[in-house]
Amino acid sequence: MLRASTITKSLRRAYHSGIRVPQLATFKLPEIANEPTLNYPPGSREQEELMAAVEELGSKTHHVPLIINGKEVRTGNVSEQRNPGQKSQVLCTYENAGPAEIEQAIEGSLIAKSKWEAMPIYDRQAIFLRAADLLAGKHRYKVMASAMLGQGKNIWQAEIDAATEAVDFLRFNVKYADEIYKVQPPCNAKNQWNRVEYRPLEGFVYAVSPFNFTAIGVNLAAAPALMGNAVLWKPSNGAVLSNYLANEVMREAGVPDGVIQFVPGDAVEMTKQVFAHPEFASLHFTGSTHVFKQMWKQIAQNIDVYKSYPRIVGETGGKNYHLVHPSADVASAVNNTIRGAFEFQGQKCSACSRLYVPESLWPAFREQLVRGVESIKQGPVSDPTNFMGPVINQAAFDKITNYIEYARNDEHCEIIAGGKYSDAEGFYIRPTVIETRDPLTKTMKEEIFGPVLTAYVYPDADFDKTIDLVGATTPYGLTGAIFAQDRQAVAHASARLLHTAGNFYVNDKCTGAVVGQQPFGGSRASGTNDKPGSANLLHRFLSPRSVKETMVPTTGFTYPSNQ
Numbered sequence: 001m002l003r004a005s006t007i008t009k010s011l012r013r014a015y016h017s018g019i020r021v022p023q024l025a026t027f028k029l030p031e032i033a034n035e036p037t038l039n040y041p042p043g044s045r046e047q048e049e050l051m052a053a054v055e056e057l058g059s060k061t062h063h064v065p066l067i068i069n070g071k072e073v074r075t076g077n078v079s080e081q082r083n084p085g086q087k088s089q090v091l092c093t094y095e096n097a098g099p100a101e102i103e104q105a106i107e108g109s110l111i112a113k114s115k116w117e118a119m120p121i122y123d124r125q126a127i128f129l130r131a132a133d134l135l136a137g138k139h140r141y142k143v144m145a146s147a148m149l150g151q152g153k154n155i156w157q158a159e160i161d162a163a164t165e166a167v168d169f170l171r172f173n174v175k176y177a178d179e180i181y182k183v184q185p186p187c188n189a190k191n192q193w194n195r196v197e198y199r200p201l202e203g204f205v206y207a208v209s210p211f212n213f214t215a216i217g218v219n220l221a222a223a224p225a226l227m228g229n230a231v232l233w234k235p236s237n238g239a240v241l242s243n244y245l246a247n248e249v250m251r252e253a254g255v256p257d258g259v260i261q262f263v264p265g266d267a268v269e270m271t272k273q274v275f276a277h278p279e280f281a282s283l284h285f286t287g288s289t290h291v292f293k294q295m296w297k298q299i300a301q302n303i304d305v306y307k308s309y310p311r312i313v314g315e316t317g318g319k320n321y322h323l324v325h326p327s328a329d330v331a332s333a334v335n336n337t338i339r340g341a342f343e344f345q346g347q348k349c350s351a352c353s354r355l356y357v358p359e360s361l362w363p364a365f366r367e368q369l370v371r372g373v374e375s376i377k378q379g380p381v382s383d384p385t386n387f388m389g390p391v392i393n394q395a396a397f398d399k400i401t402n403y404i405e406y407a408r409n410d411e412h413c414e415i416i417a418g419g420k421y422s423d424a425e426g427f428y429i430r431p432t433v434i435e436t437r438d439p440l441t442k443t444m445k446e447e448i449f450g451p452v453l454t455a456y457v458y459p460d461a462d463f464d465k466t467i468d469l470v471g472a473t474t475p476y477g478l479t480g481a482i483f484a485q486d487r488q489a490v491a492h493a494s495a496r497l498l499h500t501a502g503n504f505y506v507n508d509k510c511t512g513a514v515v516g517q518q519p520f521g522g523s524r525a526s527g528t529n530d531k532p533g534s535a536n537l538l539h540r541f542l543s544p545r546s547v548k549e550t551m552v553p554t555t556g557f558t559y560p561s562n563q
């Protein structure tokens with residue numbers, strides 16, 4: 001007979017070797033809803049606290065290490081992230097991962113994954129719910145401040161990105177995971193029980209994020225991680241500090257060491273190394289179309305190296321439209337166009353960058369548009385009265401201003417608002433509207449990713465032809481909007497424009513999708529349309545296993561018809 005002390009010792013050993021309390025109930029999640037957006041009016045406590053965080057964060061240069069297996073790693077290969085609105089200010093310096101650190105991160109992630117995937121879903125859900133609460137509460141202003149100073153976001157844009165959208169991704173993914181786990185085979189033959197288990201992918205996930213949305217970086221790493229995967233997260237050079245702080249929030253919430261490896265570095269070299277690894281299981285990418293296509297080709301070339309077929313998930317560029325019908329409410333269409341085109345300096349994949357207006361409405365439309373655009377206040381994010389700030393860096397500034405100069409020199413184009421810019425202090429480009437007589441001019445076709453809108457005026461009788469034009473002008477299919485009060489026109493355009501936009505809006509701007517409300521993503525050259533902010537995305541990081549269990553012995557092998 002075992003003595004009590006021996007039993008206690010054995011139990012303690014069992015506990016420490018990882019034996020867990022079993023799940024003793026089917027749990028019900030707390031209610032999941034969108035994080036309320038704070039308004040930050042002048043004089044409010046929230047504005048004061050946020051601006052204090054901006055001042056505090058901007059008062060020194062921060063240093064961002066790699067985070068590999070939960071440890072801060074320094075390589076000595078250091079780069080800078082500057083404030084795009086005040087380019088002399090170095091917001092942070094950060095370490096770049098080299099081949100040895102990438103190798104270490106991949107190995108560590110595979111080891112961490114073995115425990116992480118075995119952790120019950122409710123533990124993983126609890127961790128990400130906690131991360132959401134930390135981001136919505138204790139760390140909200142610090143992370144927002146880093147997006148404001150590092151990515152040039154004003155208060156509102158930082159709020160809807162680094163606070164509410166990031167929090168919504170974390171919380172809604174938890175809800176979608178719950179729904180996915182509940183989906184089980186509808187039929188069981190007699191004496192049998194069929195089950196589906198939602199395994200994570202075998203191997204590791206490579207998450208590569210863009211500069212423009214902190215929330216997207218969070219989701220690129222957190223969504224696969226929630227489903228039991230381990231992730232190498234390569235942030236954009238333009239968003240290192242905010243992404244690092246968001247990752248620190250997830251670590252504080254309990255994401256175990258090694259599950260998300262935070263590895264800024266040289267995009268090309270790192271990607272080459274990652275894609276050559278046999279355990280590479282998935283690319284989770286958001287960024288430009290040409291980079292995604294290049295990555296897809298690299299993966300295809302390495303296909304014989306991999307253990308499994310890698311899941312390729314990529315949300316990419318857009319050339320989004322507002323189509324105005326003669327029956328539209330002009331003032332509303334103008335206001336939506338100004339917001340859709342120029343919020344966050346047009347640096348949204350969903351930004352409106354081509355506009356189609358009927359001749360009959362154009363005089364009024366143009367007058368209101370130009371007046372509104374010229375009235376836009378622009379400057380550093382430290383002044384909350386600014387509606388617009390800087391673009392992200394010199395390369396973006398040069399690229400965008402080249403488009404403006406192209407239009408200035410094109411005989412079919414006229415710059416009717418804006419057109420001015422300066423990179424003396426920071427990368428400031430005035431919101432610019434180009435009117436063109438050529439609907440296929442360069443600025444109507446190519447993604448500019450800046451505050452440049454091109455308008456084409458069509459004869460009212462050509463509404464149908466214009467619908468065709470909208471669909472045929474670009475290879476993209478991300479977002480679009482129809483403005484009309486005539487229901488027939490709405491229905492007609494909606495049907496005819498079916499494949500031109502993964503997010504289609506009626507009498508609303510083509511930007512500003514909200515997690516839990518408008519799952520986001522486009523098709524054609526705009527991406528794989530796996531809809532971040534929906535259960536669909538989470539499925540991409542799962543490789544389900546079907547289990548069939550038979551309860552009674554099999555007593556023979558012949559068919560009844562053989563008797």
Ligand SMILES: NC(=O)c1ccc[n+]([C@@H]2O[C@H](COP(=O)([O-])OP(=O)(O)OC[C@H]3O[C@@H](n4cnc5c(N)ncnc54)[C@H](O)[C@@H]3O)[C@@H](O)[C@H]2O)c1
Nearest residue numbers: 209210211235236267268271287288291315316317318349
């Ligand atoms: N569809 C969407 O949901 C969505 C959302 C946000 C941004 N975007 C798109 O992202 C782009 C803007 O973001 P960006 O400027 O950060 O994009 P980007 O393509 O320049 O960079 C995205 C990421 O890819 C990395 N990268 C760059 N070149 C690479 C290469 N050759 N190999 C491997 N990795 C590489 C970057 O370091 C960064 O981390 C726009 O095209 C925009 O439309 C799309």
Ligand SMILES: N[C@@H](CCC=O)C(=O)O
Nearest residue numbers: 348349350511512513520
């Ligand atoms: N949720 C965002 C996605 C923007 C992409 O950069 C929007 O719809 O504005």
